[in-house]
Each structure stands twice: as C-alpha cells, then as structure tokens.
Amino acid sequence: xxxxxxxxxxxxxxxxxxxxxxxxxxxxxxxxxxxxxxxxxxxxxxxxxxxxxxxxxxxxxxxxxxxxxxxxxxxxxxxxxxxxxxxxxxxxxxxxxxxxxxxxxxxxxxxxxxxxxxxxxxxxxxxxxxxxxxxxxxxxxxxxxxxxxxxxxxxxxxxxxxxxxxxxxxxxxxxxxxxxxxxxxxxxxxxxxxxxxxxxxxxxxxxxxxxxxxxxxxxxx
Amino acid sequence: xxxxxxxxxxxxxxxxxxxxxxxxxxxxxxxxxxxxxxxxxxxxxxxxxxxxxxxxxxxxxxxxxxxxxxxxxxxxxxxxxxxxxxxxxxxxxxxxxxxxxxxxxxxxxxxxxxxxxxxxxxxxxxxxxxxxxxxxxxxxxxxxxxxxxxxxxxxxxxxxxxxxxxxxxxxxxxxxxxxxxxxxxxxxxxxxxxxxxxxxxxxxxxxxxxxxxxxxxxxxxxxxxxxxxxxxxxxxxxxxxxxxxxxxxxxxxxxxxxxxxxxxxxxxxxxxxxxxxxxxxxxxxxxxxxxxxxxxxxxxxxxxxxxxxxxxxxxxx
Numbered sequence: 148x149x150x151x152x153x154x155x156x157x158x159x160x161x162x163x164x165x166x167x168x169x170x171x172x173x174x175x176x177x178x179x180x181x182x183x184x185x186x187x188x189x190x191x192x193x194x195x196x197x198x199x200x201x202x203x204x205x206x207x208x209x210x211x212x213x214x215x216x217x218x219x220x221x222x223x224x225x226x227x228x229x230x231x232x233x234x235x236x237x238x239x240x241x242x243x244x245x246x247x248x249x250x251x252x253x254x255x256x257x258x259x260x261x262x263x264x265x266x267x268x269x270x271x272x273x274x275x276x277x278x279x280x281x282x283x284x285x286x287x288x289x290x291x292x293x294x295x296x297x298x299x300x301x302x303x304x305x306x307x308x309x310x311x312x313x314x315x316x317x318x319x320x321x322x323x324x325x326x327x328x329x330x331x332x333x334x335x336x337x338x339x340x341x342x343x344x345x346x347x348x349x350x351x352x353x354x355x356x357x358x359x360x361x362x363x364x365x366x367x368x
Numbered sequence: 369x370x371x372x373x374x375x376x377x378x379x380x381x382x383x384x385x386x387x388x389x390x391x392x393x394x395x396x397x398x399x400x401x402x403x404x405x406x407x408x409x410x411x412x413x414x415x416x417x418x419x420x421x422x423x424x425x426x427x428x429x430x431x432x433x434x435x436x437x438x439x440x441x442x443x444x445x446x447x448x449x450x451x452x453x454x455x456x457x458x459x460x461x462x463x464x465x466x467x468x469x470x471x472x473x474x475x476x477x478x479x480x481x482x483x484x485x486x487x488x489x490x491x492x493x494x495x496x497x498x499x500x501x502x503x504x505x506x507x508x509x510x511x512x513x514x515x516x517x518x519x520x521x522x523x524x525x526x527x528x529x530x531x532x533x534x535x536x537x538x539x540x541x542x543x544x545x546x547x548x549x550x551x552x553x554x555x556x557x558x559x560x561x562x563x564x565x566x567x568x569x570x571x572x573x574x575x576x577x578x579x580x581x582x583x584x585x586x587x588x589x590x591x592x593x594x595x596x597x598x599x600x601x602x603x604x605x606x607x608x609x610x611x612x613x614x615x616x617x618x619x620x621x622x623x624x625x626x627x628x629x630x631x632x633x634x635x636x637x638x639x640x641x642x643x644x645x646x647x648x649x650x651x652x653x654x655x656x657x658x659x660x661x662x663x664x665x666x667x668x669x670x671x672x673x674x675x676x677x678x679x680x681x682x683x684x685x
Contacts, residue, residue, distance in 0.1 A: 186443035186654045187457070187510055247657055265645055316645060319508075320626050321555040322455045 152221055164225055168232040171199040172239075189247045196240035201310055201329055203233035208307065208336045215343070227283050230303075234280040241273050265316035272309035275302050304340075307333045420583030423497055423517050431573060432501040432515075439512035441581045443654045449506070450588060450607055451555050452541070452548035459550075460588035466547045467608065469592040476524065478613035479534035484527070488592050492578060494527070495519040499582065500575060502598040505637045505666045511651040516596050517579035521569050524576070524612065530566075533616045538563040539595055540611035556622050562606040563619045563633070564597065565675075573598055573671055576609075599668040601635045632685035636676070637666035641685045 152160060175195060178184045184191045207229040214222045244266075249255040260270045279300055281287070288296045311333055314326040450460035474491065477483035497517050505511045543559030545551040551558050568574065577596045578585055585591040590607025597604050603623055613619075623631035630644045639649040639662040650659040665672050676684070 186440075186447035187652070188655070189652060189657055190457075190510070248659065250658060259647070262642075263646060321451050324455070 150219055157221055157224060160221075161225065161228065164228060168203070168229070171195065171236065175239075189243065192243045192247070193240065196236050196243060197314075200233055200236040200240050201314070203229055203236060204303070204307055204310060205329070205332050205336065207233055208303065208333070212336065212339050231280060231283055234276050237273050237276050241270075244269075265313055268309050268316060269313035272306045272313060275306045275309070279303060279306075304337055307337070420579075420581075420586060422583055423579045426497050426499040426517055426582065429498040429500045432499065433503065433513065434501070436501070436503070436513045438501060438515050438581075439654050444512060444514060444580065445586050445588060447654065448589065449508075449603070450590065452543065452550055452558070452560065452608075453588065454550050455555060463549060464587035464591075466549070467542075467587040467591065468547060469587065472592050472610075474593070474609055474612060476528050476612045476614075478538070478615050479531045480614055481529035481531065486527070491576075491593065495523045497578065498575075500596075502573075502596065503663075503666050503668075504596075504598065504602055505651060505662065507601040507603055507631070507635070507643060507648075509646060509648070509651055510654060511662075512654045515581055516575065516577040517582065517585075518575040518577035518593075518596065520572055521574045521576055521595075522572070525570065530614050534614035535566055536563050536615050536618055537566055537569045538611075538613040538615055538619045538621075539606035539609050540613065541606050542608045542610045557625050559610075560606060560622045561619065562595065562604055562621050563615075564604070566614070567675060568597070571672060571675065573668060599636060599665040599672045601637060603631070604635050634676075634681075634684050636672075636681065636685075637662060638664060638681055638685065640664075641682055 175192065178191070207226060210222050210226040210229065214220055245251055245256050249259065259266050261267070279302065282291060282296060282299060291299065311326065311330045314329060315323070318326060446461045447457045448460055449457065450464065453460040453463040453466075470488070472488040473485050474488070475483065475485045497519060499515050499517050501513060501515045503511065504514050539562045541560040542548070543551050564574070575596045576593055577590075578593050580586070580589060585594065590605070593609055594607040595605045595609065618633060621631075621633065624633060637648070642648050648662055651662045652659050663669070
C-alpha cells in the first residue's frame, strides 16, 4: 500500500526525523550535564559520535532501496537531512579526535594521520564527506547540474568502505563483531545497488558472427 | 641489586588541582553551549559502589606512589578488560558475578622439585598484606593509579623448590564456560596465559594481588588473585590464576598467539615503541580528558631498567 503524505504530514515527518537525529547529541549533552561520561569520558564521546556517524551513513544509504521497494518516493525528501546529520556527527567525531587526542596541535594531527592507517582511513572518509555536505543545497544541484552532482554524491559509497576499514583497523581482534556487522549491512546496501544497476542496464546485442544481409540477388558475373 | 623506591612524580607531571577539579566543567560548558536540551539515556555502570570485604590493616609499602591521586574505585571496577566475561569494557562488571572464588586452589608445577597445590586460604596467609599504589598502563592507551593489595611474588618461591632449568614462569587463568560465558567464543585461545622471565617475576615490584582499595579483589578485576607487574602493559597481569608453571623455554602467551606482530613477550611500557596501529607516546588517565606523556617502564625505569641492560627494546618489545 502506497503512503503519500501531504505537505503538512511531510513537514511533521521531517520534524520527527530531525528530533530523532538529535537524540544522540542530546545524550552527549545529558552526559555533560549529569557528569555521566563513564570512566573514560573521551572514549565514550569518540565511540558515541563515531557509531552515530556510521549509523546515519547506513540509514542514508537505506533510503534509495526503501524507496524502490515501498514506492514511497517522499523518502527521498529526508535523505538530505539524514546525510547532513551524518556529517554533523562525523564533524563532532573529528573534533573530539583533534581536540582531545591532539589539543588542536596541527603538527601532531598531521603526524597521526600519516602514521596510523586507521586514522588515515577515517580522515579520508571525513574529507570525502565535506564536498557532499557542501553541495547538499538545491542551489548546488543547479550549479553543478544533475548528472555531475549525482556522480559526486556517489563517493558516499567509498566513504562507507573507508569507514568500515577505519572501524576494523581500530579495534582489537577480540572486538571484531561490531565492525563485521556494519560491514555486512554496508555490503548488502552496496550489493543491492550493483544488482539494480545491472538490472536496469539495457543489454546491447552483439552479432559478431553475423553476415551482412543480402537484399538483392548477386548479379551474375 | 639496590632497589630504590619509585621517584616521586615530577611536579610538571601533576595536574594542577584547580584544573583537575574543573576538567568536567570544561566539557560541560563546551557541550551545553551548543544550546540543545538534554535527552537522557542511562549509561550502564552496574558495578562501582564499595561493598567489598575489607582486608583489615595493611602494610604501607615503600614502593607505593605518594604523589598521584588514585583512580576512583568505581572507574576501576566498571571499566576494564577481562575477555572471559565479554569483549566490552563494561562486560566484566556485568558478568563477573558468576565467578565462584571459593573454593579456589592454585597448582604450581613444571620445573619444580615437587608440584604443589595451594588453597587460597593458605596463600592469603603467606605474608603480611601490603598496599601498593601503582601506576597501571593499558596497551590500548588508557591508564590508572591503583592501590593494589598483595604480596611479592617471591613469597611463592619460598614455598616451592624451583629447579635450575626454570627460566620463565607461566600463569594460567581459569577457563570455565559455566562461570565465564565468553569462553565458549573463540575470542582468544583459552585458557588465558601470560608469562614472565623468572628474574622479572622475582623483582620486588612484581606482586600477586588479592585485593584493591583495601578490599578483597572484585571479581571483575581478577579475583581471587592476579598478577600485577607495574612496568608492563596491563594484559601481562593474568587474572583469576589457577596454575603457575615454571618452564625452561619462553612460552607462547595468549596475545602473542592471537597477534604476534602486535604484542611482544616483554610488553614493557615504552613510549618510543608504538603498537602496530597506534602510538604509545601518550596515555589518558581514566576520568581525564587530555592526554599525558607515557613514562618509560611506566615510571619505574629506575627500578627495572637493569633487567634489560644490553637488550634492544624495539626488537624485544
């Protein structure tokens, strides 16, 4: 059954999604207010913001498959907000890294990015998110043109792969369950897209062994 | 060998009390400044309130730190690694209540004249219990200051006759799937095994701890007895020990078997030797926001550096 909300309903849905996306940030504020960061405050902040960056990245990638399966085309109207919240938590995650781990000392940050593969992967993923967030407006779509804009925003797939690598390299051998779970979800979402592209592609027939058609009988010598 | 008590932390290393007291206000202001109302979801801290059994009067050890504030009891009992009870830092506090610490016995075998089994009740009477406030440094980059209660490992050597072949001592942790649910998962090669060179084990700083913060050892921290080697990374301190084995050849320990390129046999705290995936030059004390410099041998270089004279500490990491 197709559900098509009117403008007012869609507005309410957007508000609900906005508030829901703010809840993880609210949890951080609550921890700050109630002094409830746990024994390792920085680890809590970094894990929390990192997890929610990845959660929102996967939720954003779920929009297209859900829209195709349910025919709820209005879901597309939520994708921008979800993507921007993903960038918001990624920014908090990155800020907590450069602030708490390196006290904003640029030389130390650069060294860490260069020396530590898991930091390099995470940093690359964050860098790839910046142009996506910067071009998330209608104005940017018009300026770039739909096709170019779409090509640029496909880099979200690479961001997802880099985020998975970042997570895998970050944890000890005893804690691979979560990165594995995230990578399975990502693989399913990317796999679905590959399948869809193949399905939509119109095959061009090739007749390599075909002989030219003879419309006229050959003239006698 | 002359053993000097640990040097007091240099004044430059001690956080100014005003800064320390306001560290949480700093992040509170930072986050609340964003101006969004708080949405609370409780952060699970099942353990932490002091309900343990007191160990009575203790000897104040000359090896204790005196200028460093101990980590809060709640932090040490609700955050840590004990993979037999789960892979997360909070898992031990949630699941360790299943551990039965009585009856408990420790078997001592291997390169000894006669293998012996000691009941925990006897072990507790081997020597007067000392309180030793030690730095603790985890290989993951976090650290703490813990008032352990125990006795020198050398007390064990008075009770067993070690043969001349013994060069290493191996510690085996309990591996009972009934009590330790995660033993059923192949997270590591169970039982957990750690080892020391015999001279390291004999060193006066090496202790068998039976308690912390003046109380009986909490289950999630390795009850009823665990190893504490303050100049090495925390994983060297085997928990819930059931077997001590003296051997001639360097044994393969659990973490070496799991990731030989990431964990070395010695695992001395060394700011100049990075872990394969992260730097070890700095650490973060539990409860603090900013990092501090890691000290060679965790600040015990004066006492233990002699054990490794002439050794390449990068190669023998």
